[in-house]
Structure formats: C-alpha cells, structure tokens
Amino acid sequence: MSLVIRRAQSGEAGLVLAFVRELAEYEKLLHELEASEAMIAEALFGENPRLSCAIAEWDGAPVGFAVWFVNFSTFSGRAGIYLEDLFVRPALRGKGIGKALLSHLARECVANEWSRLQWSVLDWNTPSIEFYKSLGAVMLDEWTVCKVGGPALAALARTASCKTAS
DSSP, X not given: OOEEEEEOOTTOHHHHHHHHHHHHHHTTOGGGOOOOHHHHHHHHHSSSOOXXXXXXXETTEEEEEEEEEEEEETTTTEEEEEEEEEEEOGGGTTSSHHHHHHHHHHHHHHHTXXXXXXXXXXXXXXXXXXXXXXXXXXXXXXXXXXXXXXHHHHHHHTTOOSOOOO
C-alpha cells in the first residue's frame, strides 16, 4: 500500500467539495453546508486564492484531505497555518493518513518559519481529540471559539457608529 500527499490541482474543486460534504455528514453539520463547487474552485484556484488543499491518495485513489489557510499571530509576530478541515474516509482510518496530512502541514510551517499549526475540534469528537493529543496537540480549554454569521453578521455590519476610512 502506498500513501501520497499532494497539492490539490485545478479542476479538483468537485473532489474537494465531495470531501467537505463527507466531513459535514460525519460532523452532523450537513445542514450548514452552503459551498458550491464554483466557490471552492475560486477559493483554491482563483486569481487570489485564499485556501490551500492537500489531497491524500492511497494506492492512487483520493481518500482524504486537509484544507488550510495562512493566519498570523501578533504575539509571535509570525504567520501560521489554520487547518479548516481534515478528513479521512472512515474505511481508511488508522492507516496513518491523518497523521501524514498533519505532518505535511507541520513541514510547511517549519519550512516557512511559521510559529504554529492550529485547528478546532468538536468537543464530542473523542476519537479525534485523542488522536490529536497523541500527536502533542494541546487542547486550549480556556479559549472559546466565536462565530458571527448569517443574519447576525449582517446586523453587526449595519451597527457602525463611526465612519469607515477607505
């Protein structure tokens, strides 16, 4: 059996979206999936790409992915990677594919002298939490992830109490 980690290619937005859909199903969040193939293609391969994606292939077949973007820590003064999605198809878990994807991203951080690799995990996802801890990940229990979206985002955008400079 052979494992290859490679960068997603132009024309593979449908594959990436299929992995996103599988991840959303696993996380019981399919009802939140709004992305289209065109949106994924633009984010990964458009004129101003905002995402990067690594594809894991087992014996030549795509079996998992990692989608990430560069973030920045003002405390360290350096960039890092925020891992948005990590997914390996259930039938192939336990073969080191998830670890290989994370190792690939860690090498990207080290090669670029970036300070960190970070991500979020659902608190009920015990298998993933244990896996991440086995790799040395630290759970930041003192931090709470915040999100504003949908109607609340639109409402917040309308509440400006000052002029915005261009």
